[in-house]
Amino acid sequence: MATATELRSRVSKLMPQAHADLAALVACQSVADPRQFPESECLKAAQLVIDKFTEAGLRDTRLEPTPDGHPSVFGHIPAPDGAPTVLLYCHYDVQPPLDPTGTAWKTPVFRLTERDGRWYGRGAADCKGNIVVHLTALRALRGNIPVGIKLIAEGSEEQGTGGLEAFVPDHADLLRADTIIVADTGNFAAGVPTLTTALRGLANVTVTVSTLENPMHSGMFGGPAPDALLALISMLATLRDAHGNTTIQGLESGTTWQGVDYPPGQFRADAHVLDGVDLLGSGRVTDMLWSRPAVTVLGIDCPPVVGSAAAIPAQARARVSLRVPPNMDARRAQDALTAHLRAVTPWHAKVQIEPEASGQPFDAATGGPAYTAMSHALEQAYGRPATTEGQGGSIPLCNVLHQTFPDAEIMLTGVEEPRCLIHAPNESVDPAEIEHMALAEALFLANYPA
């Protein structure tokens, strides 16, 4: 087995190859929406994934059709006797350029271009940079891999059409693994090795308040006649306390985050908070962000100011978003939000509450051998201890993987640090992140079973 020093030097020598691999992948306009880009572009990317992973030592690498019509790529190396298997996840489709005027990108969207030490192009980080991490790690090990490997590269992750999510439960034997590396996140910042261990869930509702059969003249009836908009506003106002803590009856809101610290000044800048305006909540930024429920009013239907009449609103409606932290059931949180809104409805106003489809949060198991080995590999690769962060958005696939393989350790890693501007124009990747993450993954694969 190669030593850490040997692997470091091999990965470093593989970086020109990593650049070439990434350039070829970025050149495929693999937006998985045939209304925007021809399907052949996705198939071209899929074929590249097949060819390159075959070169890197995977067998039977092939397309696997999924129910949404976009194939995933599967390949594998059987596990040596008694050794565990690691499933490597990534996706080869990308977000559209988001550039209707053709002026938002400073470099060509689908041509990998170096500028100020970073590599620019759609998908350079999300998720083709992570494909190259898997590839480079495997190349560095030169076939001398003490574990079984399986690869699943999804073809429509950015579309949210759920092809792979539907595929996984029906192909549990094909994909079964002891450990799953979901390489579609990134470090807290470049150079700060970070495992993403929590993804927030979602439990939105729409609440409609009615008080009158129709709007009534506010001069003739205002006073005793109940104002539906004011009723709604008073209900919404109970969802946060004076400090800005979310205060939904029955939901715990004092949990703290154990991983990385997010300095308030940095958060203010990242979130574009106006000077002098407070951050919310009595916890630290990371507590509020990843450990506690967070309520937001996304929209209100009521008469707009221009065009409003001197009339008492008869009905008002709001869409309320609830982000659900790990260790809280999204369905239960949605029920609590619904019960809370009913309980605070004033004046016996008529209230109707419609739940949206909820999404469970994800909480990575952090006590197992793979997690320990990956933390150690990240520390070796970066020369500093690994930390943990959460993420706002959900990755439904993680929940499907967890349900299908309840005993597998699922780890979220990748090269998508904040400066990558994933999903936005001018997406880029820091090549040092590709190098460090590839080394970490190679070290993990070499040492995990020991």
Ligand SMILES: [Zn+2]
């Ligand atoms: Zn992604």
